[in-house]
Amino acid sequence: MENTENKIKITLDGKTIYARKGSTIVEAARENGIYIPTLCHFEGADPKACCRICTVKINNRFMTSCTTPVSEGMEIENNTEEINDLRKSIVELLFVSGNHFCPTCEKSGNCELQALAYRFKMLVPRFPFSFPRKEVDASNPKIVKEQNRCILCKRCIKTIRDEEGRHYFAYKNRGQHLEVVLDPVLGADMPDELAKKAMENCPTGSILYKGKGFEQPIGTRKYDNQPIGSEIENQS
Numbered sequence: 001m002e003n004t005e006n007k008i009k010i011t012l013d014g015k016t017i018y019a020r021k022g023s024t025i026v027e028a029a030r031e032n033g034i035y036i037p038t039l040c041h042f043e044g045a046d047p048k049a050c051c052r053i054c055t056v057k058i059n060n061r062f063m064t065s066c067t068t069p070v071s072e073g074m075e076i077e078n079n080t081e082e083i084n085d086l087r088k089s090i091v092e093l094l095f096v097s098g099n100h101f102c103p104t105c106e107k108s109g110n111c112e113l114q115a116l117a118y119r120f121k122m123l124v125p126r127f128p129f130s131f132p133r134k135e136v137d138a139s140n141p142k143i144v145k146e147q148n149r150c151i152l153c154k155r156c157i158k159t160i161r162d163e164e165g166r167h168y169f170a171y172k173n174r175g176q177h178l179e180v181v182l183d184p185v186l187g188a189d190m191p192d193e194l195a196k197k198a199m200e201n202c203p204t205g206s207i208l209y210k211g212k213g214f215e216q217p218i219g220t221r222k223y224d225n226q227p228i229g230s231e232i233e234n235q236s
C-alpha cells in the first residue's frame with residue numbers, strides 16, 4: 001500500500017494521487033505514472049516556463065505545470081481535448097516558425113519535438129510556415145549549430161557548462177532576431193563528452209555532434225517504436 005505520510009492529496013483528471021510536498025505538478029504527475037509533455041523543462045535546471053507545452057488547467061486558469069507547485073486539494077485538468085489541442089497548436093507553431101525537415105535530420109527518431117508532433121497527431125499545421133532563413137554555424141570543430149531548428153528552449157544554456165560553471169551557449173540579439181549561439185572561444189576547446197551531451201540534451205536537431213552520423217540506425221531510435229511519454233505511462 002502506498003505510504004501517503006507527508007504527502008499532499010491532489011486530483012489529476014479526476015484521479016486522486018499523492019504528491020511529495022514541494023514538488024511541481026509535472027514531477028507529481030510523473031511520479032504517479034502520468035505524462036505531462038515538457039520541452040524547456042529539463043532535469044537539473046530550474047524551470048523557466050519558456051515553451052508552455054506543459055500547460056494544465058487549475059480552477060479554470062491555464063498554468064504551466066513545470067513551474068507550479070502542488071498544493072493540498074488542487075484539482076488539475078491535464079489530458080482533456082482542450083488542453084491537448086492547445087499543446088498541439090504549440091507544437092505546430094514551433095514547426096512553422098523554424099525549418100524542420102525530419103527525414104534529413106540526424107536527430108530524427110531521437111527528437112522530442114518530432115515525437116510530440118506524432119503524439120498529438122499533427123499533420124498539416126494550422127498556421128502558415130514562415131520559412132525563416134537562419135544561419136547554420138559549422139565553424140566549431142565539434143558541433144554544428146543549426147539555427148533553423150532551434151526552439152529557444154534554453155536547455156543547452158542551462159545544462160552545458162564547464163567545470164568552473166561557465167556557459168558554452170548563450171542568447172544573442174533580441175525579439176525576432178533572438179538566437180542561441182555557441183561561445184566561439186569557450187566552444188573551441190569543448191570536450192567530446194560535453195559536445196555529445198549538448199546534442200543529447202537538445203530536444204531538436206539544432207545541436208549536432210560532428211563527425212558521426214546515423215550510428216544508431218533509423219528504426220531503432222528512442223521514439224521510433226514507442227511514443228514520447230510511454231516510458232512514464234508504462235512504468236509499474
Ligand code: SF4
Pocket residue numbers: 149150151152153154155156157169180201202203204206207
Ligand atoms: S539549441 Fe537546442 S537546447 Fe539549445 S535552445 Fe535551441 S532547441 Fe533548445
Ligand code: FES
Pocket residue numbers: 037038039040041048049050051052053054055064065066067
Ligand atoms: S515545459 Fe513547462 S513551460 Fe516549457
